[in-house]
Amino acid sequence: MTVAVDQTLFHQTGAGLSVPFSIAGTGMHLPPAVVTNQELTRTLDTSDEWITSRTGIRERRRLAPHLATSDMCVAAAHPALEAAGIEPARLDAVIVATYTGDQPLVSTALIVKDALGAHRALSLDVTQAACASGIQAVLIAAHLLQNPSITTVLVLAADCASRITDPADRTTAVFFGDAAAAVVLTRTDTPGSGLLSYDLGSQLSYGVQIPAGGSRLPASAATVAAGDHYLSMDGRAVWNAATTRLPESITGAARRADVPIDEIRYFFLHQANLNILTATLAALGVPRERVPVTVDRLGNTGSAGLFTALHSAVSAGSLLPGDTYVLSGIGAGFQWGTLCLRHA
Structure with a gap:
């Protein structure tokens, strides 16, 4: 079951947070x-x-x-x-x-x-x-x-x-x-580093959920037997949400930071599925080398995914002082968001 309601959006604009x-x-x-x-x-x-x-x-x-x-x-x-x-x-x-x-x-x-x-x-x-x-x-x-x-x-x-x-x-x-x-x-003492802008959104959907174990459907022998404590996922709903919301959110955050997409050094994205990453890159017009990928060898590691990509760049010394980069992901709910940052 998927329930769609009005989309909720939050964003921060301007020169970013005052403390770098x-x-x-x-x-x-x-x-x-x-x-x-x-x-x-x-x-x-x-x-x-x-x-x-x-x-x-x-x-x-x-x-x-x-x-x-x-x-x-x-x-x-x-x-x-x-x-x-x-x-x-x-x-x-x-x-x-x-x-x-x-x-x-x-x-x-x-x-x-x-x-x-x-x-x-x-x-x-x-x-x-x-x-x-x-x-x-x-x-x-x-x-x-x-x-x-x-x-x-x-x-x-x-x-x-x-x-x-x-x-x-x-x-x-x-x-x-x-x-x-x-x-x-x-x-840090480096002016202009840190968070430049963010773009968050949400739209209620049960396309990805764990039905049992909460106050609506407490754990019982029946819920265990039914497999209601396992994750259920509507793959088509995930594809549609991710390939739409990620490019929109990244574009919105970059615009609010007044940073053109082609000046963003790295895009650290939720490592959900290589095809979703490819579709997002195509929508943004971003070359593959600016989007570190770990999903091929790690799978979808949930909230950890984009940080495994970030770690790969930081540990290799590829993210340099002054580089602008984004963190962007989407999760069950659906909830999504992008942070645009500058590295010190």
Whole structure:
């Protein structure tokens, strides 16, 4: 079932936020277990050619059964903090973007904060925008950094979709992988860096949902038997929303930042599906080399996806001071958004 209502839009214009900030370090964690397309064909009515042609995905990672999302977050946080030269005790906030938290209560961000020893940090969870939660998390971090008492924020984006997808459902089982990525944001003295503009939108749809486990349909033996705790996805609805909203949102954010599309150095996009990325690039007229891709070897890693792409550029030294870049994603709901930033 898909329900369409009036679209809700939020955007910020002008010269950006008054307090500049920068990426001080990034990190990533990939579970060691690799699941190839060929392995999936042993249990699903599919083929390597079918998966590759429709998704561009060749393999994905699976988290070990005894581990949880918070474990991936902690593993991604350590190299990010090391790259930034920042001890956990100096963190002012830890924000975790995930729709696959360790448990409904307690807070996954609090679990991560405690494991890191970031005892003075504010802990925040951003969950309900699913694959777009990382966009909202960075937006929150950008505004927190405007407060003079906050100088350093750790943003983590992680999802363990293998725990909420039906292994017998070809529609979802071939797409998703498990991963976590981290970015440390700090105040900087470089004027004009940080957030230049943003564009957020939403339109209610049940095209992607997990029906059971909330107050409307609490967990019961019947909901478990019906598979209502698994992710359900209307692929056509996702395609239509993503290929429409991502180019619109990116164009809107660039316009509000007064930055032409062809002057944006990198586009770090939600790694949902290679065909969606290709369609978005074509709509924007952007060459492939300006859009780092990880979906082919990691699958759709939810909120972590665009941050795995960001990490690949930062760790390679490709994102240079003064470069303008965008983070853009869309998630269940549907909710979508783009941030236009300048690197310090």
